[in-house]
Amino acid sequence: MDKRTENILQDIRETTEFLGGVRLPDTAFKAIAGTNVTTDMLFFQKHLDKGYVADDLAFSGSIRYDKDDRIWLNPYFDGEYNRQVLGTYEVRNFNGGTLSVKGKTDNLIESVQTALEQVKAARVIDRNEIIINPNVLTKQIIDISIPPEMRENLGQYSFGYQDSTVYYRDNKCIRVGTKTEDISYYVDEEGNFKAWDTKHSQKQIDRFNSLEVTDSTALDVYVTEETAKRGQFKGYFKKTVFYEAPLSDKEVARIKGMVDIRNAYQEVIAIQRYYDYDKEKFNQLLGKLNHAYDSFVKRYGYLNSAVNRNLFDSDDKYSLLASLEDESLDPNGKTIIYTKSLAFEKALVRPEKEVTEVSSALDALNSSLADGRGVDLDYMMSIYHTDSKATLIEELGDAIIPDPERYLQNGEVVYVARQDFLSGDVMTKLEIVDLLIKQENSDFPWQHYQDLLEEVRPQRVTLADIDYRIGSRWIPLAVYGKFAQETFMGKAFDLTDQEVADSP
Structure with a gap:
């Protein structure tokens, strides 16, 4: 939000409504990222009509930080007592100048909740008023100069490269990567060119001229509010143009x-x-x-x-x-x-936590599940000292249950956690357990397990209970093909027909 190049903000403004934001202190994600990074929480709503009211403050362009001329920030987050900034500003990185937020309170959750109360609620739009623009159904033009790998895999607002060429993808297209440069010169009251800033070399001036940059094609243009007070450029305004230039090797x-x-x-x-x-x-x-x-x-x-x-x-x-x-x-x-x-040095997203000993069978099970091992009896025996696996299984009781499908297939005894047994395809599990009961298998209390499954048996769903509409992803494409063929072509087709399968 603080960047001076406003082309991205302008793109966002054209397609969304800004509801509000919260600027978090630089310690908000230190436990996860391992460093101090100031982060913004921004809320937008995609607008489907032109009757929305844009937040002019958020999209009005970055302004200079009043305590350090090197720093620019979005006016929405300006002000010493701004309620949407959860802390006080501090300048870091003395060489380049980076704005950081130092928190005021230890209760970050409460501060965030208070700030979120200032964020506007999303507007509810009547779907009956939405009009589909037929122009969205135009052909897609593919730039064949961009390598297919870049077109398919390069993420939005990301750099990528192939061989010696760098590419960048914004929200509109993929293009050869560039850099942002700036050049300054002096103009009179009518904006007529008078002289180049003496800090620029002739080589840089020639490069800028060769690019034929105009105010409308530049990334940003800044003109001083007052004229120079002394020196050879006295009485002239200083104009700075930010523009894209080719990258060097x-x-x-x-x-x-x-x-x-x-x-x-x-x-x-x-x-x-x-x-x-x-x-x-x-x-x-x-x-x-x-x-x-x-x-x-x-x-x-x-x-x-x-x-x-x-x-x-x-x-x-x-x-x-x-x-x-x-x-x-x-x-x-x-x-x-x-x-x-x-x-x-180590895993930060999911740090390794080595458990060496627990005091109960249930703790051993929880540790095994948390470590992604499933019901690993050998591992559980290594951290919970008990006489035997049989004793461990007996102590766990209904916390673990033998997998009926694996047992029916080849007599293999594989235990699963109770929550896994009582979830998923419950109806199939009921059928398998019922079959084991009919076989009079007495190796495990199948009748008891059937009773547990009956408690979570889902109610049958009728067609009237299913909410569906054209475009629902869970409906197979072949069904859409059959509908299209029969509705628009007046022909009856089987779902396995090739013409149905090939229908868009």
């Missing part, structure tokens, strides 16, 4: 390196989604991340350095990337230094 290499680190870190995060993730595979991915990071920093410096931040800031995952480095001051307290965060 070294800048391409920097972005490619940060893409590799981003992808490696996302793999490390993704594998931790599961309780029983492969620890060996995780260590391999962690090694890959360390190698990618170390190689990059050796050649191009820290991820949080100004040059790397400016190049990669438009990537949606840059904040995640920046969180890989912990910021501190050198022993003299003057220079900012960066070090690797804990994300390079």
Whole structure:
């Protein structure tokens, strides 16, 4: 929200209504990310008509922070006593200037709830008033100059590369990656050019002229409110143009390196989604991340350095990337230094918790389930000391139940947790248990298990109870094909007919 380039905000404004937001303190996600990162919670509602009222303040463009000219922020989050900012502003990163929020209270949940009361409620739209624009059914034009892999896999607001070419995807298209540059010059009251700022080289001026940038094609244009008071440009206004420029070979290499680190870190995060993730595979991915990071920093410096931040800031995952480095001051307290965060050393999304001993069979079961092992009797015996597996099973009682399907198939005794037994396809389990009872199998109390299943037997659902409409995803495509063929072509088709299967 604080970025000076407003093209993304403008795109959002054209398609959504801003309901409100909350700026969280930089410690909100420290337990998860392992570092301090200021985060915004933003709420939007997609508008389906043109009768909404836009929040002009949020979309009016960034303003300078009154306590530090290097900092820009969205006016919605401006003000020392802004109720939507859960803390006080503090400037970090002395070289580039980054705004951080220091929390005021330990009760973050209560503060968030209070701030959320200021967020507007979503508007309820009468579906009968929605008009479908036939122009949405136009043909899709595919840019064949973009590699298929980029078109299919590159996420929105993300950088990617193939060979020596960097690509970037915004909400409209995929294009060859660029960088943001700025150039300043002086103009008179009518906006006529008078002179270039002396800080620019002739090479930079020639490059800007060759791009033929205009105010309408520039990312942003800023003109001082007052004229220069002294010097050779006295009486003229200073105009600064922010524009997109081609990347140099070294800048391409920097972005490619940060893409590799981003992808490696996302793999490390993704594998931790599961309780029983492969620890060996995780260590391999962690090694890959360390190698990618170390190689990059050796050649191009820290991820949080100004040059790397400016190049990669438009990537949606840059904040995640920046969180890989912990910021501190050198022993003299003057220079900012960066070090690797804990994300390079161990699992943070799902930290390893080694349980060595528990005091009851139920605790042993809970530990086994939490570790993604299922009902692992050998593991449970290793952390809960008891005479035998039979004693352990007896102590657990109905907390574990033999899988009737596995037992019926080959006589294999595999225990599952009670909640797993009493969920899923209950009707099939009832049929299997009923069959075992009829076979007069006495190895387990099947009648008792049948009674447990009967308590959770779902009621039969009739067609009248099913809420469906055209477009429901759970309806097979072949059914839509049969409906279309019979309704629009007047022909009866079987659901297995090839013409039905091929129907859109």
